[in-house]
Amino acid sequence: MNKTDRLLAIVLELQGRQVVRAEDLAARFETSVRTIYRDIQALSEAGVPIIGTTGTGYSLMEGYFLPPISFTIEEAVTLLIGTEFIEQRFDDDYRDRAHVARRKIEVTLSDGVRSETSRIRKSLRLLAPGKQAALSNERENLDKIRRALLDGRKIRFHYSKKITDSTGSRHSERTAAPYGLVLVEGSWMLVARCDLRQDIRHFRLSRMAELIELDERFELPAHFDLREYTPLDDRHLRVRLRFNHDIADKVKESNYHYIEDMKEHQDGLDVVLRVRQLDELLQWVLGWGAGVIVLEPESLRNRIREEAQKIVNRY
Template sequence: MNKTDRLLAIVLELQGKEIVRAQDLANQFETSVRTIYRDIQALSEAGVPIVGSTGIGYSLMEGYFLPPISFTVEEAVTLLIGTDFIEERFDDHYRIRAQDAHRKIEAILPESVRNETTRVRKAMRLLASDKRVTVSKEREYLEKIRRAILDKRKINFHYVKRFADAEKNRHSVRTVAPYGLVLIQGSWMLVAHCDLRQDIRHFHLSRMTELTVLESQFELPVHFSLREYTPPDDRSLQVRLLFNYDIADKVKESNNAYVEEMEEHQDGLLVVLRVHQLEEVLQWVLGWGAEVIVLEPESFRNRIREEAEKTLKRY
């Protein structure tokens, strides 16, 4: 990063935070504290009202804003694709804001940059989900949960944990303190503290019904950070599968979340899964038909055989 870019980046950091330490700026821009001191001096001489406090850090004088910023083609494409993504995957509130932001970004672009940006974006496409009912339902709940998180209010909903055998589906009513939302492989998941389990649990929005926001409030634990949160991995069951080479690429592209290892052998593609329950991957394995062999555990081999026999009887 050259000096001009670094000076602009420093102002943006100061504009986005109340106080910034010189050491933090030095770490971020991979330079020395002495260089940051010189940069701050240069900005002050250029008329940027920076206030410095020894031992505390730097801040911008209240009311100071940067003039409009110009974007490169790559930056404009990045921002516009970001608005496309939000419009596709977020709730109505943010979808409308994304549309407004899209129009504003395009409006401030010079004609040459706007034309090039349009040309680049025509070569890219975000495909909409084909699960229209589920997406619509997720969006409705997404907005309610998002507001509950901001207002620090608990929510209540009916939840179903589905299995291949519908008779084994587990239904429950949960009251939780919503901590955050995570988008995983195109589906939204809620990270929350469950009153029933007295611990943090994860809930798919697509499996919720009758969701309501309660009057009771909660406090987010001071030690909890959604960005740093890593769920405990208590998957104890290992499944070993051998796929025919002919579909190896398709298996790799399937992006199954339970895959722990893939290795090519002369007999085919060896895939190792680690799961909580075998039911979690039953339908995925059955979907590959005769192209896959279950090596272990034996109980899972028997279950696949039973399902295949049930299917045969239907025909």
């Protein structure tokens, strides 16, 4: 990064934070603290109102804001793709805001950058997910949960969960304190403290119904940080499968979330998975037909035989 770019980046850092130490700026831009001192002096001489406090750091004078800056073609494409993604996967409120933001970005571009950005975007496409009815329900729940998060209020909803040892499902009413929302493999998940379980649980928004925001308030625990939160991994069952060579590429491209390791050799593609219940894999394994064989455990081999016999009997 050259000096001009670094000076601009320093102002942006100061603009986005209340106080920044010289040591943090040096680490951020991979340079020495002495260089940061010289950069701060250069910015001050150029008229940028920087306030320095010994032992604390640097800050911008209140009210100072950097005038709009220009975007490179790559930056503009990145931002516009981001707004398109939000329009597809977020609720109506954010979708409308993303549309407005996209228009604002486009009008700030120079004619040359706008033309080149448009040309590049025509070569890229984000396909909206299918199952519009389910997606509509997910968006509606997303909007309600987001508002409850902002209000600091609990929610109540009916939840449908598949029963692993049968083809049915069970329904329950839950009251929960919403801690955060996570987009996992195209599906929105709620991380919340469930009153029924008295612990943190995860809920798929697509399985929620009759969701309402309650008057009861909650406080997010001081130690909880969604960005650092890692759920307990309770997938203790190890499964090993072997796929035929002719479908190996399709298996690799499936990006199945239970897959832990893959290794291809002369006999086929060996895949190792970890799950909580063997039935979680049943439909996925059967979907590959005769192209896959269960190496272990024997209990899953038996379940596959049983299901295969049921299919034969049905036909």
